[in-house]
Each structure stands twice: as C-alpha cells, then as structure tokens.
Amino acid sequence: MIQFQSLRRCFGDFVALDSISCTIPSGATVGLIGPNGAGKTTAMRILTTLLAPTSGDVLVNGVSVHTNPQEATQRIGFMPDEFGKYEAMSAAEYLDFYARCHYIPEHQRSVLVSEMLDLVDLAHKRDDAVMGLSRGMMQRLSLARSLLHNPDVLVLDEPASGLDPRARIDLRGLLHELHRQGKTILISSHILSDLADICTHLMILERGRLVAFDTLDNLMHRAHQQRIIVKVLHDSPLIETIAHQQGFTCQPHPEHPHCYVLLGNHDEHAHAQLLHALIGAGVSVYDFSREAHSLEHAFLQVTSGTL
C-alpha cells in the first residue's frame, strides 16, 4: 500500500506538487498520467527516496520514504525512464552488481540472476554486453534489476518509451505477470492505450494537483456516459429541442454532417428515453450510440474539468 499524505514539493516559487493525498491499495497497478510538467516525475522521485518533499510524506507499507529512506528502498523497485548502463559489463554481471548493491548473499545471487534473466526472457543474452542490447532488451533487463530484491512496490517511469510494438507487448505481458504476483505497481506513461490494458487504477496529475484518482473501470464508466452520437438521415430542429427536454446538451458534430453530439451525465434509462422521444417525434435516427471512448478521452475530460 502506498499512502500519499498531503505531499507537496516546491522548487523555489514553482509548486511542482500541491497537496497530493491518496491511498494506493496493495496489489494495484496504477497508471500515473498527466501533461508534461504535471509533477509525475517529481512524485516518483519522492516515492523512490531520490527527492525530499517540501512537506507531507509518502508511506510505503507504513514506512516513510522521507524519514526512513533506507528501509523504504528495501520495499521499492525503481525503473527510471533512461537505462543507466556501464561499459564492459554483461547482462548477468549487470544484475549481479545490483544484487550485490542490495546485499543479496553470494550463494543466492547466481540463482537469482538466472531466475531474473529467465523471467524477462534474456537468459540467452546473459553473457552479452549490456551496451549491445536492443532498447527493448535493456528495458527488460532494467525491469529485472528493479525486481532483484523482491520489492513490494514497483515504480516504473515510462517503461514502454521508445519500444517497438513487439517489445511493448512483451513488457505488458511481464507487467501482467507481476500484477498476478501481487506487486503494487505505479507506472508513468504517455502511451495511454498500454495503461488501459495494464492498470487497475489511474492517478491523473495536472499542474501539480491530483485531479483524479479512481479505478480504471470507474473513470472509463464516467467518461462513457458523457457523449452520445446521434446520426440522422435529415437534419431537424426537433433534435435539439428534445435533447434539451431530456436534460442533454446538443451540438452538431464538428466534422460529420447529419450527426449530433449529445452531452449529459445520465444513465442507460435516460438514453433509452431520449432515443424513444426522438423516434416518437419522427426524427429519422439511423444510428444512436454512446461513443466508444478511450482512455485518452477520459484523460482529456478529466484534465479539461468536464469529468
């Protein structure tokens, strides 16, 4: 469990994080999203003990990252957005080095390194130089490194950045596996379609403030109820009138003729009544659908304040 407690971080006059409070349950996979400069990286750096908060705290399974960073780091595995690598080091040596840095005893290290390489499907590359690995392989190796000390919480900063589609699919598979193992995962990513596939929760930051934190299902459900697309054979002023009567706002679709966008926070019954009223008034409706919203749409609605 990760508890953000009124977390605030300022850089001079600039407030990078402003009173962030939320509790991420154990075993959740949380997507941390927001526009550039929203405070995602700052939040992650505080969580991983790399940066001190100006005020507030983050507790990882009850351990403060601010007052007890040494113990907190035992519970956190961190995968930064850029893969830090050393020259003249093989993949197995790379993992062995970080296992030493976590004081994993020698008799466990070689077995652990082999297991981690197997987990990320790099066993065949164990003696290859790290510098020669592809970006996807490096990301997987970095993920293996972050898992060496068996942390409860994984913090992944842009793990899919720069990966080809195949590598992204592989990474998603790995994250699903880690979720099944009960790890609490916090992922920052700009690839929202990937997050939609992986995450159980979403945490949306904008200008340093937490504008939404909910399960993915709830956020998507709320977004789904917003937009109804009505397509008609012939335009009619009745559409707008009936929509208003039923509590919806109505606008012609900006791109498609004979098409209307109806906005309103109503349930399925209200949608059925609206359709019934339109047809009853003789409007030639040939398509009536809730727009198939994506996570991108939910994100845009949240950050524009309409959700």
Place this chain on the structure above:
Amino acid sequence: MFKRFPINPILLREIRGTMRVSQAFWLLAGFIGLISGPTLLVYASEFVNSPTGAGQQSDLGQTIFLILVMAAILALIFIPTVKAAASIAGERERKTFDLLLTSQLPATTIIFGKMLATLAYCALLLFAMTPLVAMTFLIGGVDLGTLLITYFIIVAHVVLHTSIGIYWSARFATTTVAIGASLASIIGGLLVVPGIAYVLVLLIDETIATDSLTGFLHFLLLASNPFVVVVSAIEAIRVQQTWLVTVFISGQSIALPALWIWSLLGCWLASIALLYAAIRTIRTHYTPTTPQKPTKEGA
C-alpha cells in the same frame, strides 16, 4: 574468512570496469614513459660525464631518484584527481547514480568504493614504478628510510588529490565541471599557497619583523606542496634531521616535527574533511535539475 567481509560492490565494479578497457593500460604506459623519460635523460647525461668515484655515484643515484619521484608526483597529482572527479559525476551522466541511491548501499559505501578504486589504480602505478626506483639502489645514494618517507608523502598526496576529486564529483552533475573544479583546486593549491606563503613572509617581515614566526608560517604553508615536501624530506634525512627540525621562536630554539610530518598530517586531515563533506553531499536528498514547466500538451 573473507566472505565475512564482502567486497565493496562499487570498488569491484570500478576495478573491473577500469581494467577491462584499454585506456587503463595506455595510461599506465604513459605514466611509465613520463617517469622513465626524464630519468633516462639524466642518467645518460651523467653517464657521459662518467662518474667513477663512490661520492659521485651516490650523487647520481640521488639525482635520478629525485627526478623519478618528481615525475611520479607530477603524474600522480593529475591522474587520481581526474579519475576521482569523473567517478560520481560520471555515474550521474550515465544515469546510474539514481540506481545506486535507490539500492541498499549507504552513501559511505559509495564514496569509499569510488575512493578505493581510484587508489587501487594509483597503487598499480606506484607498483609499476618500483623497478625504476630499485635501479637507484643499484646506483646508490638512496637509503630505505628516504624511499619509505618519499612513498608516504606520495601516498598521502594521492589520497588528498583523490579526496578533492571525489568531493567535487559529489558536488557537480557533470564530469567536465567536476574535473575543472578539481584541477583548479589542485593547481591553485600548488601555485597559490606557496605564493600566499611568500606574500605573508613579506608582509609579516615588514610589520612584525619576527623572522622566526614568518619562517615557521612559511614552513607550514609549504607543507601543502608535495614537490617542496619531498625535497625538504630528502634534505632533512641528509642532514640527519629526519623527524625533528629546530626553529627559533622568541629567541628560543624549539624542536618541531619535520615538514614532511606536517604535510602527512595535513593531507590526512584534509582528506577526512573532504570525504565527510562528500558523504554529506550525496546523503542529502539528491535534487534533480529544475523540473519541466507545465505545458498545454496532452499526455
């Protein structure tokens, strides 16, 4: 038995990393070339003069030894400084420093790992010059005491220069700036401190006119310069004042430890202070560069 004392992982990685690339061996070859070149020139020049007497042989041995040590000090001022200055700043540039900070390693282990790795390489350089030093024994004029004291002085200054490099490396984010600051500190120490000593002597001479005090101050400030310290130590041994020197303060003669002892003491104390400051610097939460300003872009 050794398993009870696990090797510092940073030290192990640094040594492996250093010795696996050809630069380490080119640098070693360059070092040997630097110290043996002038030595060979002096030896050849003296050989032309064909010294035959025991006294002349002894002088030749001392001259060669001095040239050898001076060249070694010159190299060992810059090599550990640059290597140490690149150590932590280099981790930041490679984006590996955050990974170390989020591991279980305390700041002390990181700093000492970097420090010992630099010292280990310098130990290799010192070991590599042993055959050349041994030659001076064959020629004569240098005893074991001189050799040991000279090595003590070199080692103390290598530790100091490494500490200076480590300190600036912990302070700055880029290797170039850390190396620049380290070299500026060391060159400043070598050139500016003796300059200050000279100016102080002039000022105090004119205002207080106490030769003994100015002499002592001058003496202490010169202890920061390894070249001066080595020459002074060799001279002290020659005049049989290896451990103590006599100075006159307020008309009384007082025996004080020799300059090389002050130098060793100063080096060790300054090194401890610098390493402590470096540990404090990276123990404090690492602050990244200014964060991105908010943009209107979507995620």
